[in-house]
Amino acid sequence: MGDSVKSAVRPAVKVPPGTLPFAAAAVGECEGRRPRGRPAGRCATRDDLVQAGIGIFTEQGFASTGIDAVLREVGVPKGSFYHYFASKEEFGLAVIDGYARHYDDKLARQFGDARIAPLDRFGGFLVEARRGMRKHGFRKGCLVGNLGQEFGCAHEMFAKRLAAVLKGWQRVVGACLREAQAAGELAATADVDKLAKLFWIGWEGAVMRARLERSSRPLDIFMEFYLAQLRPT
Numbered sequence: 001m002g003d004s005v006k007s008a009v010r011p012a013v014k015v016p017p018g019t020l021p022f023a024a025a026a027v028g029e030c031e032g033r034r035p036r037g038r039p040a041g042r043c044a045t046r047d048d049l050v051q052a053g054i055g056i057f058t059e060q061g062f063a064s065t066g067i068d069a070v071l072r073e074v075g076v077p078k079g080s081f082y083h084y085f086a087s088k089e090e091f092g093l094a095v096i097d098g099y100a101r102h103y104d105d106k107l108a109r110q111f112g113d114a115r116i117a118p119l120d121r122f123g124g125f126l127v128e129a130r131r132g133m134r135k136h137g138f139r140k141g142c143l144v145g146n147l148g149q150e151f152g153c154a155h156e157m158f159a160k161r162l163a164a165v166l167k168g169w170q171r172v173v174g175a176c177l178r179e180a181q182a183a184g185e186l187a188a189t190a191d192v193d194k195l196a197k198l199f200w201i202g203w204e205g206a207v208m209r210a211r212l213e214r215s216s217r218p219l220d221i222f223m224e225f226y227l228a229q230l231r232p233t
Contacts, residue, residue: 046084046094048074053095054102058143059136061150062092062158093161099143100165107169111176118180119230126223130216133207138214145204170196177230186230195230202226 052073056065067088071078085091110125133141144165151158174196180186202222209218 045074045076045080047098049076049081049084049091050094050098053091054099054143055140057092057095058099058140058146062147063150067091089157092158096144096147096158096161096165100168103144103165104168104172107172111172117185118176118183119185119227121176122223122227126219129207130219133210133216133219138211141207141211142204145207148204149208166200170200173199180230190230199226 049070052070056069056073060069067081068078070091071081081091085094106128107125110128111121113121113124116124144162147158148162148166151162153159170193174192177186177190177192177195181188181190181192186192202225203219206218206222210216
């Protein structure tokens with residue numbers, strides 16, 4: 001969750017139909033063929049703004065970040081911002097969508113790797129998350145979790161978008177847990193949907209605590225406890 005998200009605006013890898021519907025719905029006009037009549041550099045500049053927004057919002061939050069900071073990062077004049085986005089709120093939603101596409105790609109790769117036993121995939125996810133948070137000095141964490149804490153229910157449009165992202169992530173983990181059931185790693189009676197939701201509730205809390213403590217230990221503690229509850233005794 002703490003990596004630089006340099007590929008944030010790339011299309012996500014293909015995943016089974018119905019697994020990540022939000023990712024497909026979030027694709028903007030800059031995915032695929034350039035719209036007729038638009039300048040060739042328009043989509044590239046828009047994507048640069050989204051990528052810069054991901055990094056800045058993840059570290060500083062949405063409300064406390066002015067558009068000027070994003071424009072300075074990209075090197076675009078302030079007057080050009082509204083050529084790409086009607087408002088800061090529209091830009092914020094585009095940033096969430098860009099981050100979601102990047103993370104959908106990551107989750108599909110980590111939790112859908114058939115070469116690795118289903119429950120062992122959680123360990124790979126932990127290793128990469130730990131590495132990313134350390135790389136950025138525990139300043140960033142997860143954009144979705146950070147904005148969820150910032151907005152709560154105060155901004156309905158953002159809350160709905162963030163909730164949709166989390167539900168998509170839950171489906172990916174749920175698919176992995178169903179594979180674990182089929183492989184005999186997880187009890188057949190386990191409620192996979194609840195376990196997938198529990199994972200993200202606990203993981204987002206662990207990421208927040210890791211930022212506060214400037215340590216990956218909260219991530220390790222949560223994952224150790226979570227996996228201990230999954231494996232049959």
